[in-house]
Amino acid sequence: MDKRQCNSSQDPEVRKGPWTMEEDLILINYIANHGEGVWNSLAKSAGLKRTGKSCRLRWLNYLHPDVRRGNITPEEQLLIMELHAKWGNRWSKIAKHLPGRTDNEIKNFWRTRIQKHIKQAENFQQQCTSDKTNDNNHNHHSTSQMSTNMAHHEPMGTTYSSPSYQGATMDPIFPTQFTPLIPDQPTCCPTNDNTYWSMEDIWTI
DNA sequence: AAATGTTGCAACCGCAGCTAA
DNA sequence: CTTAGCTGCGGTTGCAACATT
Incomplete structure (x- = not known):
């Protein structure tokens, strides 16, 4: 997609850029079975061509079941x-x-x-x-x-x-009354092709 | 309808702190 | 004490989607 991806710097084995659904599933499955932590070895053991850092970020910011997406009240x-x-x-x-x-x-x-x-x-x-x-x-x-x-x-x-x-x-x-700044939006990310998918999709799977 | 500008957000990078060897 | 590896944090970037012209 972007420079980040092409820019796979030193190690061509390391993937960068947006996560695919398959990668998400692998990560979720692996963590479900083995728990989180020790991200570098997790990435390797799970067979993900990602850095531990990237896995951790993806899990904590997006895949973790406790993450609430959508409107900030x-x-x-x-x-x-x-x-x-x-x-x-x-x-x-x-x-x-x-x-x-x-x-x-x-x-x-x-x-x-x-x-x-x-x-x-x-x-x-x-x-x-x-x-x-x-x-x-x-x-x-x-x-x-x-x-x-x-x-x-x-x-x-x-x-x-x-x-x-x-x-x-x-x-x-917030001049007058306190007004929410964000328009309502569905609690998922854009889903047009298979580049994007909702968390519902993933958790359903 | 097309071009251009703006916004929102996922993901990367670099650094600092911690810990085990 | 030193050092290497790992983790977490904050800042930044790039792009898709949306808005405006």
Whole structure:
């Protein structure tokens, strides 16, 4: 599919890129029979041409039965914001307080949804205070730098003093009532060809 | 209808911490 | 003490899907 895949760097035996349904099934079956952990040897023993890291990520972020996919509820949004204000980008820590949510999911959610609102709020404020020409708030990846930098000027482990919300407290981000940011969407991934399949499919099998 | 821009998310990478040898 | 291997974390990337022009 992508560079990642072609880029199979040193070891041509190691597969990269999106997981196939077969690989998912192999991984699920293997873990069902042997349990998880020791990912490198698991990958080998299961016959997957993946790194242990990749297997672990796939299992924890996607295949694990406890993973809840789909909408993040307004309550969860609030919790995420609270915890992020407390801890910054400690996604795994935050994820522990959101059962069924993965750090990756929360991270993505933060970057794609909440940050957008923060950015908007900041722009709005800038417009109010000065008419300075502010360049480039262009592409979607630029916002990430903003957040990560904000959160990571701070040494790990220290308490987080919520710089991200400067000038953008709860109200500017969610002006009136708290409104969910996400449209409803089915709890599965796109399924058009056999590149994508739903978790229901997999667990049914 | 086609081209272009934007968004959401799965997956990869690099680094740090831990532990056993 | 050192080192190698493993795990977990946070940041980043690339692409499909969707929206807009």
